[in-house]
Amino acid sequence: MANTLFDKVWDSHVVRQVKDGPDVFFIDRHFIHEVTSPVAFLGLESRGNSVVYPGRTFATADHNTPTINQHLPVADPLSANQLDALENNAAKHGISHWGLGDENNGIVHVVGPENGITLPGATIVCGDSHTSTHGAFGAIAFGIGTSEVEMVLSTQCIMQPKPMKMRINVNGKLGLGVTPKDVALYIIAKQTTSGATGYFVEYAGDVFEDMSMEGRMTVCNLSIEMGARGGMIAPDAKTYDYIKGRAQTPKGADWDKAMKYWETLYTEEGAAFDIEHTYEASDIEPMITYGTNPGMGMGVTNSIPTAESLEGGVETYRKSLGYMSFNEGDSMIGKEIDFVFLGSCTNGRIEDFRGFCSIVKGRKKAANVTAWLVPGSHKVVDQIKEEGLDKIITDAGFVLREPGCSACLAMNDDKIPSGKLSVSTSNRNFEGRQGPGSRTLLASPLVAAASAVQGVVTDPRTLLV
Amino acid sequence: MAYDKFGVLTSTAYPLPTENVDTDQIIPARFLKATERVDFDVNFFRDWRYNQDGTPKVDFPLNKEIYAGSKILVGGRNFGSGSSREHAAWSVYDFGLRCVISSAFADIFKNNCLNVGVLPVQVSAVFADTLFAAIMADPKTEINVDLPNQKVTLVATGQSESFVINTYKKDNMLNGFDDIDYLKNIEGEITEFAKTRPF
Numbered sequence A: 001m002a003n004t005l006f007d008k009v010w011d012s013h014v015v016r017q018v019k020d021g022p023d024v025f026f027i028d029r030h031f032i033h034e035v036t037s038p039v040a041f042l043g044l045e046s047r048g049n050s051v052v053y054p055g056r057t058f059a060t061a062d063h064n065t066p067t068i069n070q071h072l073p074v075a076d077p078l079s080a081n082q083l084d085a086l087e088n089n090a091a092k093h094g095i096s097h098w099g100l101g102d103e104n105n106g107i108v109h110v111v112g113p114e115n116g117i118t119l120p121g122a123t124i125v126c127g128d129s130h131t132s133t134h135g136a137f138g139a140i141a142f143g144i145g146t147s148e149v150e151m152v153l154s155t156q157c158i159m160q161p162k163p164m165k166m167r168i169n170v171n172g173k174l175g176l177g178v179t180p181k182d183v184a185l186y187i188i189a190k191q192t193t194s195g196a197t198g199y200f201v202e203y204a205g206d207v208f209e210d211m212s213m214e215g216r217m218t219v220c221n222l223s224i225e226m227g228a229r230g231g232m233i234a235p236d237a238k239t240y241d242y243i244k245g246r247a248q249t250p251k252g253a254d255w256d257k258a259m260k261y262w263e264t265l266y267t268e269e270g271a272a273f274d275i276e277h278t279y280e281a282s283d284i285e286p287m288i289t290y291g292t293n294p295g296m297g298m299g300v301t302n303s304i305p306t307a308e309s310l311e312g313g314v315e316t317y318r319k320s321l322g323y324m325s326f327n328e329g330d331s332m333i334g335k336e337i338d339f340v341f342l343g344s345c346t347n348g349r350i351e352d353f354r355g356f357c358s359i360v361k362g363r364k365k366a367a368n369v370t371a372w373l374v375p376g377s378h379k380v381v382d383q384i385k386e387e388g389l390d391k392i393i394t395d396a397g398f399v400l401r402e403p404g405c406s407a408c409l410a411m412n413d414d415k416i417p418s419g420k421l422s423v424s425t426s427n428r429n430f431e432g433r434q435g436p437g438s439r440t441l442l443a444s445p446l447v448a449a450a451s452a453v454q455g456v457v458t459d460p461r462t463l464l465v
Numbered sequence B: 001m002a003y004d005k006f007g008v009l010t011s012t013a014y015p016l017p018t019e020n021v022d023t024d025q026i027i028p029a030r031f032l033k034a035t036e037r038v039d040f041d042v043n044f045f046r047d048w049r050y051n052q053d054g055t056p057k058v059d060f061p062l063n064k065e066i067y068a069g070s071k072i073l074v075g076g077r078n079f080g081s082g083s084s085r086e087h088a089a090w091s092v093y094d095f096g097l098r099c100v101i102s103s104a105f106a107d108i109f110k111n112n113c114l115n116v117g118v119l120p121v122q123v124s125a126v127f128a129d130t131l132f133a134a135i136m137a138d139p140k141t142e143i144n145v146d147l148p149n150q151k152v153t154l155v156a157t158g159q160s161e162s163f164v165i166n167t168y169k170k171d172n173m174l175n176g177f178d179d180i181d182y183l184k185n186i187e188g189e190i191t192e193f194a195k196t197r198p199f
């Protein structure tokens, strides 16, 4: 029988199937951070267990970390406490740890691939739902809860029912100013925020083949926002080029052996999916969200749909627009904004900064806009400097901050104040996600850049010609 | 973390018909700074329960005296979307709830609930509407959730629907077991398997 990429990777990690129950699923790589791991270590210790494969777990500090003055002690005592807990737990159990200021430090889903920990055909979990990012390399990667973090630490397995399979094809060529973020927001708008619940997604078609690894990471990252367990893309020459020679990738004979395996990782002709969707690249415009979930998105030049034009959920829809202080039929173009956030594991990579700079170059930040530009890792910072993008950023009146999750979930000081409107390249526009009362418009780095220099929501295509 | 066994539960219920309730509402990120699992009920639905000055929002169902002490929450479609934070499931449990009923759950939230002793019961959209209507008509409406027989019943009228849960998870809930007990028990098998992994 013809097999899918997903089946190949999943099935090869099943230790045993529990009768009328989940699979005992082996985990190759496990990332931990300061927020969802401390209670797992407490549980582990209270049961008298130890970490069975410390070499398979990697710790980085990101969710709580300040994005300025990282050389100073962390001021918030609760954050400092979590960061200490991570460091101590890692030291105690022999787990590698990239704390604040470490050259490898950054957002977990940015530093994993950078260090070659993320590999095709691997299973990867982390107590963060955007673990789906790593699927860009042909890995099965998804977010887990703290109980499961403890399971992985103490047994290297979790118990998971196998999800159903969905394939999403996007064919053709993307237009000017249309980025991987727009592709993802377009798909989520079509699927809604729960359309892929219960599924694992494979992305296929020209658009993903043509996409850079950074772009593929952005797309896979957002899989969770349509409810999917995760998303993945078959590895190809681009994948191998990206991972080759990185700190933790196999070397020499191990590499050759791994390559033999990796080259079997594709969906065979005629393999069956539970459901399949196909979209055309030419239908996708630069996107923006207008509501309080990532499925409430549209082309940036469109107007907010009326409640009547949607299927059901009128009350929830109106509540959402009420929170945003928007009206049905409003155009987003020209709405005055207060903040711009460039960063997160969705759009905090070098390509995102290149995109942002391609628009702000030679222009100036609008006076009404506060902008937070937060690279995803120290390696991204280094590359920004190497390419001279920092100069473009400063000349345009912006400031480059230090790496971390920052305003993506606003656990540190980077909170959008109540009522303020932000164009953000992150992944969630939930009520209060970026700070209590904050209002978030999710968009690409290009839309963020165009809006940052104009001070109002702007179609980046008007500045690209 | 140990939790109380779940068998048959009869209780009134809090109604929360809003759709797509995400985990950032169930427990906002700024309350995830603990390093121990204690008192997550305090900030359960923090921004929907309290005004910015800390006074309770009287209209919010979780604040209404009439529902106080309910062990069931009936939520809108796609309950628990968003973040993987298990803190959301902890806050449900710590608030005194043992069961959430909805016509659709987000995957990770559902998993987390099962791991901490909260039973997620998925019902049809029609039955969910029946439950909401009954609670609206009479806030003292009782719902019976029978895990052994996988059945949820509106006590007053006897209307009921069966729900799905796999045998393994059901046994866990009935006995208060968890996955770590199971996994530790097959440790030898896992060790052998690990030797076959290429990286």
Ligand code: SF4
Binding pocket: A062, A063, A107, A108, A109, A128, A129, A130, A344, A345, A346, A404, A405, A408, A409, A426, A427
């Ligand atoms: S940037 Fe946001 S989504 Fe990504 S790991 Fe950090 S908090 Fe999670």
